[in-house]
Amino acid sequence: MFDVIVSRKVREATDIFSFELVRADGAELPPFTAGAHIDVYVPDGPVRQYSLCNPPGERHRYMIAVLREPQSRGGSIALHDRVDEGERLTIGAPRNLFPLAEDGGRTVLLAGGIGVTPLLSMAEALAQRGAEFELHYCARTPERMAFGDRIRASTFADRASFHFDDGADAQRLRLDVVLGGARAGTHVYVCGPAGFIDHVLKTARELGWQDEQLHREYFTADPTASDAGDSFQVRIASSGRVFEIPEGQSVVSVLAAAGIEIPVSCEEGMCGSCATPVLEVQGEIDHRDMFLSNKQHAENKVFTPCCSRARAGGLLVLDL
Numbered sequence: 001m002f003d004v005i006v007s008r009k010v011r012e013a014t015d016i017f018s019f020e021l022v023r024a025d026g027a028e029l030p031p032f033t034a035g036a037h038i039d040v041y042v043p044d045g046p047v048r049q050y051s052l053c054n055p056p057g058e059r060h061r062y063m064i065a066v067l068r069e070p071q072s073r074g075g076s077i078a079l080h081d082r083v084d085e086g087e088r089l090t091i092g093a094p095r096n097l098f099p100l101a102e103d104g105g106r107t108v109l110l111a112g113g114i115g116v117t118p119l120l121s122m123a124e125a126l127a128q129r130g131a132e133f134e135l136h137y138c139a140r141t142p143e144r145m146a147f148g149d150r151i152r153a154s155t156f157a158d159r160a161s162f163h164f165d166d167g168a169d170a171q172r173l174r175l176d177v178v179l180g181g182a183r184a185g186t187h188v189y190v191c192g193p194a195g196f197i198d199h200v201l202k203t204a205r206e207l208g209w210q211d212e213q214l215h216r217e218y219f220t221a222d223p224t225a226s227d228a229g230d231s232f233q234v235r236i237a238s239s240g241r242v243f244e245i246p247e248g249q250s251v252v253s254v255l256a257a258a259g260i261e262i263p264v265s266c267e268e269g270m271c272g273s274c275a276t277p278v279l280e281v282q283g284e285i286d287h288r289d290m291f292l293s294n295k296q297h298a299e300n301k302v303f304t305p306c307c308s309r310a311r312a313g314g315l316l317v318l319d320l
Contacts, residue, residue: 001039001041001090001091001092001093002023002024002025002090002091002093003023003024003025003088003089003090003091004021004022004023004024004029004062004088004089004090004091005021005022005023005024005086005087005088005089006019006020006021006083006084006085006086006087006088006089007020007021007022007061007085008020008085009083009084009085012065012146012147013139013143013144013145013146013148014141014143014144015067015068015144016065016066016067016068016114016144016146017065017066017068017079017080018053018063018064018065018066018146018147019063019064019065019066019079019083020061020062020063021061021062021063021064021089021091022060022061024088028059028060029059029060029061029062030093030094031056031059031094032052032056032062032094032096033056033094033096033099033100033125034056034099034100034118034121034122034124034125034126035051035096035097035098035099035100035118035121035122035189035217036051036052036056036094036095036096036098036099036118036121037049037050037051037052037094037095037096037097037098037118037271038050038052038062038064038091038092038093038094038095039091039092039095039265040064040075040079040089040090040091041089041090041091041092042075042078042079043078043082043083043087043089044078045075045078046075047265047266048075048076048266049265049266049270049271050064050065050066050117051064051098051117051118051121051191051217052064052094052117052118052121053065053116053117053118053120053121053147054121054124055121055124055125055128056121056124056125057128062091062094064117065114065117065146065147066079066080066114067113067114067219068080097217097271097272097291098118098189098191098215098217100122100125100126100187100189101187101215103185103187104131104185105132105184105185105186105187106131106132106133106183106185106186106187107122107126107131107132107133107134107186107187107188107189108133108134108136108178108179108186108187108188108189109122109123109133109134109135109136109189109190110136110138110173110178110188110189110190110191110192110200111135111136111137111138111190111191111192112138112139112190112191112192112193112196112197113138113139113140113144113192113193113196114146114192114219115190115191115192115193115196115197115217115219116137116146116147116191116192117191118189118191118217119135119137119189119191120147120150120151122189123135123151123154123156123159123160124154124156126156127154127155127156127159133156133159134159134160134161134178135151135156135159135160135161136160136161136163136173136178137151137160137161137162137163138163138164138165138173138192138196139162139163139164139165140164140165140166141164141165141166142162142164145162145164148162175199175200175203175204176203176207179200179203179204179207179209180207182204182207182208182209182210182213186213187213187214187215188200188204188209188213188214188215189215189216190214190215190216190217191216191217191218191219192219193219194218194290197216197218200216201214201216211293211294211295218270218290218291219270229247229286229309230247230309230311230312230313231244231245231246231247231312231313232244232245232283232309232310232311232312232313232314232315232316233245233310233314233315233316234251234254234255234305234310234315234316234317234318235315235316235317235318236255236260236318236320237279237317237318237319237320238320241258242315243255243258245309245310250305250306250307250309251305251306251308251309252264252267252274252305252306255305255320260320262274262276262305262306262320264306266306267306267307268290268306268307269288269289269290269291269304269306269307269308270289270290270291271291272289272291272292272304274304274305274306275291275292275302275303275304276302276303276304276305276318276319276320277301277302277318277319278300278301278302278303278316278317278318278319279317279318279319280315280316280317281300281310281314281315281316281317282314282315282316283310283311283312283313283314283315284310284311284314285297285300285303285308285309285310285311285314285316286308286309286310286311287303287304287308288304288307288308288309289303289304289306289307289308291304292304303316305318
């Protein structure tokens with residue numbers, strides 16, 4: 001962790017501010033790759049993850065964009081209302097759980113609302129490489145579209161298309177056209193609201209895309225990702241200790257109370273910080289995260305103890 005200063009705060013669209021962050025000690029910032037995010041320690045609030053949306057080669061600044069969420073639990077509202085230019089924040093070094101494939105094939109970027117942030121950094125990186133790609137950016141209205149002017153003035157403007165919910169039918173996103181003709185070596189990256197992502201993935205699979213070609217990052221947690229659920233047990237492989245996980249408590253909280261710390265960040269099953277190997281399953285895992293793939297869920301070799309559970313009476317043996 002290290003401290004940064006908010007050097008610029010700009011209203012990019014309705015309910016969206018961008019924040020430009022520079023290192024408080026004047027040093028260069030750690031490098032990052034397209035798709036990376038940082039942990040932001042919100043003053044007197046939670047830790048939240050925000051994607052970096054500036055070009056990946058930059059070391060003098062980080063840029064994030066924050067949507068004011070009506071149901072905010074203290075993150076976005078605090079940044080909007082209480083953090084101004086000149087304020088000091090603590091952040092973590094960049095981590096990338098949503099990286100671009102390195103095989104050099106064609107790339108399709110699909111953004112829904114504030115989900116454009118990691119894809120904007122990807123578009124910058126792909127344009128620098130001279131790679132073949134296209135960006136489709138969907139928003140409810142032009143007033144709610146952040147970074148539209150930046151994209152129109154970019155070197156990849158001719159590869160960007162804008163789609164508005166309140167616009168004419170001719171400009172609406174046609175996934176059957178955009179995702180038609182799936183071919184090996186092409187990758188799809190989608191980020192935005194859960195409903196948008198799920199629709200894109202469902203359509204892509206119906207059109208013949210394979211899971212290894214589809215990459216997604218959610219910005220909001222699934223409403224089912226909570227501590228509710230029946231009791232079950234976990235066993236720590238290294239010690240053999242068994243813990244009862246009661247209804248209303250997560251694996252992370254029960255183990256932390258016993259002195260067994262699992263790294264956590266979002267605590268909503270979105271970031272993957274707490275992903276833990278599972279050595280044995282007696283019963284069935286109730287995967288509630290939005291980070292692991294469907295294939296990983298089916299394999300049951302890893303789970304997210306911040307929110308996922310076992311079904312009633314089950315036992316999970318954890319590689320801890």
